[in-house]
Amino acid sequence: MKWNLDNIYEGFSSEKFKSDLLLLKDSIKSFNRFKGITLKYTKEDEILKILENVFLEYENIYSLFMRLSSFIFLNMACDSNDKDAMDNDCILKDIYVEVVSIELIIIKIVSSCEDILSILHKSYILNEYSFLIEELIYNSKHLLSDEVEESMASLLNYGAMSYSALQDTLISKYKVELDIGNGVKEIPLTECRSMLESSNRDLRFKALEAEKKLYKYMEDPISFALNNIKKSVIYDNKKRKYDSPLSKTLKDNRISEKTFESLMSVMKESLPLFREFLKLKGKIMGDKQNKIYYSDLFAQTRESKNKVDFLYAKDFLIGNFYDFSTKVGDFVKNAFDNNWIDSNIYEGKVGGAFCYNIIPIKESRILMNFNNSYDSIFTLAHELGHAYHGELIKNERILNTNYPMTIAETASIFFETLICDKAFNFVDEEEKIIILEYELNSATQVIVDIYSRFLFEKEVFQRCENEFLTPDNLNQIMLNAQKEAYGDSMNDEYFKEAWIYKSHYYDFKYNFYNYPYAFGLLFSIGIYDCYLNNKETFHEKYEKLLSKSGKNNLEELGKIFNIDISEEDFFRKSIEILKNKYYKYKDLVC
Numbered sequence: 001m002k003w004n005l006d007n008i009y010e011g012f013s014s015e016k017f018k019s020d021l022l023l024l025k026d027s028i029k030s031f032n033r034f035k036g037i038t039l040k041y042t043k044e045d046e047i048l049k050i051l052e053n054v055f056l057e058y059e060n061i062y063s064l065f066m067r068l069s070s071f072i073f074l075n076m077a078c079d080s081n082d083k084d085a086m087d088n089d090c091i092l093k094d095i096y097v098e099v100v101s102i103e104l105i106i107i108k109i110v111s112s113c114e115d116i117l118s119i120l121h122k123s124y125i126l127n128e129y130s131f132l133i134e135e136l137i138y139n140s141k142h143l144l145s146d147e148v149e150e151s152m153a154s155l156l157n158y159g160a161m162s163y164s165a166l167q168d169t170l171i172s173k174y175k176v177e178l179d180i181g182n183g184v185k186e187i188p189l190t191e192c193r194s195m196l197e198s199s200n201r202d203l204r205f206k207a208l209e210a211e212k213k214l215y216k217y218m219e220d221p222i223s224f225a226l227n228n229i230k231k232s233v234i235y236d237n238k239k240r241k242y243d244s245p246l247s248k249t250l251k252d253n254r255i256s257e258k259t260f261e262s263l264m265s266v267m268k269e270s271l272p273l274f275r276e277f278l279k280l281k282g283k284i285m286g287d288k289q290n291k292i293y294y295s296d297l298f299a300q301t302r303e304s305k306n307k308v309d310f311l312y313a314k315d316f317l318i319g320n321f322y323d324f325s326t327k328v329g330d331f332v333k334n335a336f337d338n339n340w341i342d343s344n345i346y347e348g349k350v351g352g353a354f355c356y357n358i359i360p361i362k363e364s365r366i367l368m369n370f371n372n373s374y375d376s377i378f379t380l381a382h383e384l385g386h387a388y389h390g391e392l393i394k395n396e397r398i399l400n401t402n403y404p405m406t407i408a409e410t411a412s413i414f415f416e417t418l419i420c421d422k423a424f425n426f427v428d429e430e431e432k433i434i435i436l437e438y439e440l441n442s443a444t445q446v447i448v449d450i451y452s453r454f455l456f457e458k459e460v461f462q463r464c465e466n467e468f469l470t471p472d473n474l475n476q477i478m479l480n481a482q483k484e485a486y487g488d489s490m491n492d493e494y495f496k497e498a499w500i501y502k503s504h505y506y507d508f509k510y511n512f513y514n515y516p517y518a519f520g521l522l523f524s525i526g527i528y529d530c531y532l533n534n535k536e537t538f539h540e541k542y543e544k545l546l547s548k549s550g551k552n553n554l555e556e557l558g559k560i561f562n563i564d565i566s567e568e569d570f571f572r573k574s575i576e577i578l579k580n581k582y583y584k585y586k587d588l589v590c
Helices: 015-034 044-078 083-110 124-128 130-142 146-158 160-173 189-197 201-239 245-252 257-284 310-324 326-337 374-393 405-424 429-464 471-489 515-533 535-547 554-559 568-589
Strands: 175-179 184-188 354-358 363-367
Touching: 015 044, 015 083, 044 083, 044 124, 044 354, 044 363, 083 130, 083 146, 124 130, 146 160, 146 201, 160 189, 160 201, 175 189, 175 201, 184 189, 189 201, 201 245, 201 429, 201 471, 245 257, 245 429, 257 429, 257 471, 257 515, 257 568, 310 326, 310 374, 310 405, 326 374, 354 374, 363 374, 374 405, 374 429, 374 535, 405 429, 405 515, 405 535, 405 554, 429 471, 429 515, 429 568, 515 535, 515 554, 515 568
Parallel strands: none
Antiparallel strands: 175 184, 354 363
16 A cells, blocks of 8 residues: 555645745744743733744644645655655755744743743643643753754754764665575565565575675764764753753653663563563574574564455454444544555665654554564554554644653554454464464563663763764674673574664654653553453543643653552563463463
């Protein structure tokens, strides 16, 4: 399936795209009249009037910018050679600097009134933005001068963000030379990576070796990109007087230090469980030492007898989501019927999978590389979870639709868990093994591999401030991190080059984009357990959790289900549920 973007814009040459771009520029120019306004000696009714105008005008600017940027991003994602998209991306990058300046104007206005939080309830609009305004006041402590902020935004556009684009472009453009049985062929890297899930073990090994060989050609420019992005983050954090990149990301993700420490502690203590699973899987695959090879990590030990093509996936997902909820079933059917999904594998398309919530048109778009496996079905369920999150939040005021990475992964993993369980209940024993193995494979990635990625990024930040990390340095850091996380469960075949492919390391704004996945997994399992124990009241609470996710911290959201996420016992309970799945799997295969 190819997605349809016409509801955003019919093309870069369309009158709507051109008029919105012009309107955005004019709206920004008009907004600048608020620059320099202070509320310090202003009467209460005038304060409310000024702030309402500020937020209403910014809503319009934000909506226009989101719509334009989504169209550009989605076109570049499915065709990295799209010249029109690249040209307009350059235009929007310049405008982005002005949008950042607007955010700074708003921060300065709201922070100029000491008692502003006490009067917000007198305005419906401002009361809706009370959580956001409180965050803006906190952010004001880390502001720089207007001139420096503008320079930093410009440098970000043509520095760190360009390095990020470099990594993305190299990954999407380069091809892998691989013998797949009828001679050596050049295939897209995304297609090569999908072969790591193949039932052919020899092909998996060849695909991994071919991928590693390709990375030798791009490791120098990508290491240069990674060093400069991380150095830019360190410099920016120091100038703004944040304690560290990690402390900033905890604040951005609205997660307390205590909750984070509880999460990491439980992740570390659970590693032996997942290592035991990997050893068992290695044994099933015929390893004499009962260990796993990296090229076997993502593969299933059994093949499904069912035909798992995209049409099957569509019917499977729609049917099972209807069984969960008519509202969700209608939503998922609409996503398929209106071509929200781009599932085909083709040259120029970026790897991986993502969902983009396009709030201005109240729709989403999903990109993935469907490879006719159960893994792909569950990945699609995962992305549909993101899309449903967008559905539930679309009627909030647009500035309240920004939610942190942590809660974003909760919605997606909940859908994934739901579909796995729905499938498990009606399939035969062989299919049950496949589903349990998928869930355990996924959980292993989210707990074990994510733990290794956290260790990698932590050391990169510690070292790159004072040294340039060469490809050999980065390979060694990744190797050490993988050894610490996987322990004695893996053979000598590690994937030390993983830092080259993982796009998460190359985003200036979202550092440590790893632990949110682990939080999302364990939190969603806890929420799913609430669903199993009380289905009658679940849907109302679940919808409230997602719809309010843009204007609450994680601890407050947990209280909707009477959960204290700061305690280790909450995360341990989720690990116990995964442990029970492992025991079911072990009983079936042994």
